[in-house]
Amino acid sequence: MRIGILGSGLMGAKLGTIFARAGHEVTFSYARKEAKLKRLARAAGGGARAGTPGEAAGASELVLLAVHWSRLDDVLAQAGDLAGKIVVTCSLPMSADDTGLVIAHTNSGAEALAKRLPKARVVSAFGTVPSEVLFGVFAARKRKRRPSLVYCGDDKRAKKVAAGLIRDTGFDPVDAGPLKIARYLEPFTLLIGQLAYEGEGGPELAYRFERFSA
Ligand SMILES: NC(=O)c1ccc[n+]([C@@H]2O[C@H](COP(=O)([O-])OP(=O)(O)OC[C@H]3O[C@@H](n4cnc5c(N)ncnc54)[C@H](OP(=O)(O)O)[C@@H]3O)[C@@H](O)[C@H]2O)c1
Numbered sequence: 001m002r003i004g005i006l007g008s009g010l011m012g013a014k015l016g017t018i019f020a021r022a023g024h025e026v027t028f029s030y031a032r033k034e035a036k037l038k039r040l041a042r043a044a045g046g047g048a049r050a051g052t053p054g055e056a057a058g059a060s061e062l063v064l065l066a067v068h069w070s071r072l073d074d075v076l077a078q079a080g081d082l083a084g085k086i087v088v089t090c091s092l093p094m095s096a097d098d099t100g101l102v103i104a105h106t107n108s109g110a111e112a113l114a115k116r117l118p119k120a121r122v123v124s125a126f127g128t129v130p131s132e133v134l135f136g137v138f139a140a141r142k143r144k145r146r147p148s149l150v151y152c153g154d155d156k157r158a159k160k161v162a163a164g165l166i167r168d169t170g171f172d173p174v175d176a177g178p179l180k181i182a183r184y185l186e187p188f189t190l191l192i193g194q195l196a197y198e199g200e201g202g203p204e205l206a207y208r209f210e211r212f213s214a
Pocket of ligand 1: 009033066
């Protein structure tokens with residue numbers, strides 16, 4: 001699949017690299033220096049490229065949105081028309097100083113994004129784990145017990161594609177339902193962040209949901 005990365009920071013750089021190593025055609029975009037994008041593309045291999053957000057989005061069936069919430073207007077303006085595309089967002093609607101969610105309870109960042117892009121097929125995924133765990137999960141993908149990754153969205157086919165990408169990354173996809181479930185998923189991420197960055201044992205943290213019957 002052709003994948004455009006909009007935001008090549010902690011999340012976008014790692015996920016883009018993993019997607020390329022899993023066999024996808026990746027274009028990295030949106031960093032402050034073009035040299036960084038080129039370096040990422042070279043290191044990822046698999047024919048990965050560096051480009052502008054317009055090039056990354058234009059050539060792709062799926063884009064990963066991985067920018068700070070405060071950069072949303074800018075990156076969307078540069079990406080151009082996303083109609084018909086699958087937009088996987090890991091971006092949380094955090095305040096400028098990253099102390100809390102600026103959208104919550106009766107709305108979510110993912111829903112606000114979908115309202116901005118009514119013709120795109122928005123899926124919320126990957127935002128519930130810290131970037132530090134991504135390479136480790138990918139490296140352990142052959143193991144039987146995989147960590148979970150919750151995702152949600154309203155478009156059935158887009159969700160199926162996103163679930164495939166979640167599997168490629170080494171997680172076990174857990175369909176949490178329609179996009180409005182991002183209202184639960186986004187604050188859940190703050191808990192994960194608390195455990196990853198303030199808890200003991202380091203930020204390489206993933207989670208697994210299990211069902212038990214007596
Ligand atoms: N980090 C995590 O573990 C984590 C986990 C879950 C969810 N998230 C969410 O994922 C999203 C991305 O987080 P992140 O940690 O990957 O952010 P990040 O490291 O700050 O990456 C953001 C990207 O945007 C680029 N950028 C920022 N300002 C720019 C500008 N003026 N012009 C061009 N490019 C610009 C950065 O460029 P440079 O590369 O030059 O800095 C970087 O490539 C956020 O919404 C965050 O809440 C993050």
